[in-house]
Amino acid sequence: xxxxxxxxxxxxxxxEFVGPxxxxxxxxxxxxxxxxxxxxxxxxxxxxRLTPQANMLIRKGIVxxxxxxxxxxxxxxxxxxxxxxxxxxxxxxxxxGFASQTSVSNIISGLFLISEKPxxxxxxxxxxxxxxxxxSIDLLxxxxxxxxxxxxxLPNEMLIKSEVRNxxxxxxxxxxxxxxxxxxxxxxxxxxxxLDIADKEPLCLDEPEPDVRFQNFGDSGxxxxxxxxxxxxxxxxxxxNIMQQIKERFDEEGIEIPxxxxxxxxxxxxxxFPIRIVNGQSEDKEELRADN
Amino acid sequence: MDMxxxxxxxxxxxxxxxxxxxxxxxxxxxxxxxxxxASKHRKDPDSRLKAVPLHLAVERKPAGLDWSxxxxxxxxxxxxxxxxxxRPVVVRPEVPLKIPSGRExxxxxxxxxWVRIIAGETTKVQLCEEPSVTVSNIWFGDPMSGxxxxxxxxxxxxxxxxxxxxxxxxxxxxxxxxxxxxQVDIERFCVHVAHLSIYPGTSRLWTSEVQITFKGEDETSxxxxxxxxxxxxxxxxxxxxxxxxxxxxxxxxxxGSFGLFGGV
Numbered sequence: 034x035x036x037x038x039x040x041x042x043x044x045x046x047x048x049e050f051v052g053p054x055x056x057x058x059x060x061x062x063x064x065x066x067x068x069x070x071x072x073x074x075x076x077x078x079x080x081x082r083l084t085p086q087a088n089m090l091i092r093k094g095i096v097x098x099x100x101x102x103x104x105x106x107x108x109x110x111x112x113x114x115x116x117x118x119x120x121x122x123x124x125x126x127x128x129x130g131f132a133s134q135t136s137v138s139n140i141i142s143g144l145f146l147i148s149e150k151p152x153x154x155x156x157x158x159x160x161x162x163x164x165x166x167x168x169s170i171d172l173l174x175x176x177x178x179x180x181x182x183x184x185x186x187l188p189n190e191m192l193i194k195s196e197v198r199n200x201x202x203x204x205x206x207x208x209x210x211x212x213x214x215x216x217x218x219x220x221x222x223x224x225x226x227x228l229d230i231a232d233k234e235p236l237c238l239d240e241p242e243p244d245v246r247f248q249n250f251g252d253s254g255x256x257x258x259x260x261x262x263x264x265x266x267x268x269x270x271x272x273x274n275i276m277q278q279i280k281e282r283f284d285e286e287g288i289e290i291p292x293x294x295x296x297x298x299x300x301x302x303x304x305x306f307p308i309r310i311v312n313g314q315s316e317d318k319e320e321l322r323a324d325n
Numbered sequence: 326m327d328m329x330x331x332x333x334x335x336x337x338x339x340x341x342x343x344x345x346x347x348x349x350x351x352x353x354x355x356x357x358x359x360x361x362x363a364s365k366h367r368k369d370p371d372s373r374l375k376a377v378p379l380h381l382a383v384e385r386k387p388a389g390l391d392w393s394x395x396x397x398x399x400x401x402x403x404x405x406x407x408x409x410x411x412r413p414v415v416v417r418p419e420v421p422l423k424i425p426s427g428r429e430x431x432x433x434x435x436x437x438x439w440v441r442i443i444a445g446e447t448t449k450v451q452l453c454e455e456p457s458v459t460v461s462n463i464w465f466g467d468p469m470s471g472x473x474x475x476x477x478x479x480x481x482x483x484x485x486x487x488x489x490x491x492x493x494x495x496x497x498x499x500x501x502x503x504x505x506x507x508q509v510d511i512e513r514f515c516v517h518v519a520h521l522s523i524y525p526g527t528s529r530l531w532t533s534e535v536q537i538t539f540k541g542e543d544e545t546s547x548x549x550x551x552x553x554x555x556x557x558x559x560x561x562x563x564x565x566x567x568x569x570x571x572x573x574x575x576x577x578x579x580x581g582s583f584g585l586f587g588g589v
Contacts, residue, residue: 204473205464232461239463239476240415240513264462264473 053110060103060110068099085154086147086170093172135190139173142189146170152199159198160187205238206265208272212279213254215289220247223257226286230278231261236271238262254291327376328525330492331564333404333446334379336360343382344405346440347493348372349457351405352387353379353442358398360444363390364455376492379405395452400444407438407495407530408454408565409518413474415463416499417513418481424509424539429502434479435494436518436532441565457493465515474515481511485557495523495530498555505541520550523565526558533571 072095076088083091109115130137147170152158157166158177163185165177175192177185200206214223224245231243241262249256259279263271283290336342341354348368354361416434424430437460442452463476482488488496499516503509514537521532534551550571554560 203469204471205468235459235461237461239417239461241464241468262464264464267462 053112056110057107060106064103064106065100068096068103071099072096084147084150090144090147090172135188136173139189142193143170143172143174145193146175146189151197152202156202157200159200160192160195163187164200201265204265205241205262206268207241207260207262208268208275210259210261210275210279211248212257212259213251213291214257214283215254215291218255218288220255222286223255223288226282226288227257227259227279230275230282234261234271234274234278236263236267236274238264253293254289329378330376331405331407331525332378333402335401336403337401339385341382341385341387342379342403343377343387344379345372345375345377346405346407346438347374347376347457347491349440349455349493351440351442351455352382352390353403354386354392355400358396358400360395360397360400360403360452361392362395362442362453362455363387363392365390366459373491373493374489379403393453395444395450397444397450397452400450402444402446404443404449406441406443406565407523408441409436409495409521409523409532409568410439410456410460410475411454411519411568413465413472413515413517413519414477415465415474415513415515416477416479416481418479418511420480421510421512422481424501424503424511426503426506426508429500430483430511432481432483432499432501433485433488433496434477434481434499435488435491436497436516436521437475437477438493438495438523438530465513472515490529492530495532496526496555496557497521497532497535498557499535499537502536502538504538505544507541509539517548517550517569519568520571522552522554522563522567522571524554524560524562525564526555526560528558530564531555531558531560533567 072092075095076092079088079091105115108118152167152170154167154169157164163177163179165179165183165185168176168178168184172189174186174188177187179185212227227245228243231237232239237243238261243259243261246258246260247255248258261271261275280290282288330344330346334342336353336355338355338357341352344351344353345367348366350365350367352363354363414436416432418432422430437456437458439454439456441454444450444452460475460477463474465472465474480487485496497516497518499514501509501511501514516535518532521535524531524533531554533553534555536549536551538547540546550567552571554563
């Protein structure tokens with residue numbers, strides 16, 4: 034029994050086994066920390082020159098590439114035939130490629146997004162009906178924080194294919210307000226009142242100048258587009274202020290904001306609605322209502 | 326000019342001081358190691374010409390004001406100092422002026438002042454700044470890379486005797502030289518007031534002089550902010566230093582007419 038143990042220990046401790054085992058140990062315990070340190074070093078040195086996304090991409094690239102190299106070296110050291118592995122990898126690659134089409138598409142889309150830079154971390158974007166601030170731009174997806182504090186994950190492929198509106202790219206924004214006033218109102222007076230409201234509101238930029246456009250003869254009134262500019266940070270505050278001021282000022286000036294009207298014509302546009310009173314009939318109707 | 330407005334004033338425990346700088350009305354109240362500050366902008370037109378130095382307020386605790394609190398230790402002295410606005414100013418003459426090629430024109434316009442509140446006698450603590458008037462914002466430059474400025478509609482007077490004396494404004498002399506081969510229409514020009522010092526003259530406050538050289542619509546215009554006091558009145562000393570150090574010459578697009586905001 035002791036002899037068997039002695040033989041097996043001598044086999045284990047033979048030069049053929051110890052050498053590769055030590056090398057594998059070095060690869061695992063020195064190689065991986067070295068790669069991580071190198072990635073962190075590169076990340077730190079390029080932080081100021083590159084965008085956070087490009088920086089992240091380079092760091093992850095170094096870690097993934099280094100890990101694959103270490104893995105292949107470990108297999109090589111342990112005597113695994115690499116030719117067989119590479120042959121199997123080719124076949125597996127085709128199978129995995131078919132299976133991971135979406136992921137690969139997302140990764141490639143992510144690379145395009147990073148190089149094209151349509152938005153950056155912190156920007157507020159709108160994709161379809163989703164609006165939020167960008168938390169991160171990763172290889173597979175972009176993560177948004179919506180204003181009601183939800184996390185939304187948008188696959189990169191979808192962002193490449195759809196219309197993305199970057200709301201905070203430029204320092205100033207236009208606030209468009211659609212207004213409707215009664216047909217009896219004077220268009221010039223409406224214009225003057227609205228421009229005066231903009232003039233008195235400090236958050237509204239004097240230039241680009243506020244604009245009041247008569248847009249349309251609507252169903253219920255005259256329709257205007259009131260377009261005013263502000264710094265992007267003031268957008269919500271200005272909207273809140275200006276809406277209140279419009280209502281208060283319209284009330285002061287006696288300007289009517291219409292609700293849907295329906296006029297019944299009886300063949301003649303200006304003639305009154307004809308009413309014919311038939312003796313006794315109206316009384317009958319009153320009695321009928323009382324009964325009910 | 327009466328400099329009492331800008332002189333230090335003692336403030337005792339639980340005392341409330343009041344001052345007025347044009348439309349800006351200020352209250353300062355000392356409570357323990359705190360100074361409490363409240364402000365209000367008066368809307369009556371007469372207030373623009375008024376300036377009342379710090380004095381004991383009628384009420385010890387005026388009601389209906391939004392107070393802000395500042396911890397400043399044992400501060401038994403407060404000082405109001407005039408400073409220039411914290412952003413550049415876009416001056417828009419009510420009637421645009423045309424300057425032919427090779428000519429220059431001198432304008433005077435009033436820079437609305439901010440009031441800096443400083444507490445302490447030996448160790449001075451800057452508490453806050455309040456604008457003497459509420460000024461509208463304006464964008465100067467293209468919509469992608471311009472500057473946020475304050476908008477100033479002015480008559481851009483050519484002679485100083487024409488302009489009214491207002492304690493909450495400092496007169497800025499600007500000379501625009503047209504070095505372009507074509508005539509220039511001065512509809513607006515941008516002055517980076519952070520580079521200007523404020524000086525007390527014999528009748529009013531002044532800022533350092535500004536010289537803009539117009540070289541063409543698509544060219545940047547060199548702007549020089551003088552470090553010397555203006556020469557239109559006898560000036561004693563600097564009342565307030567510039568917010569940003571004065572550079573010899575700044576290349577900026579300072580004269581412009583921007584028609585880039587059309588569209589639907």
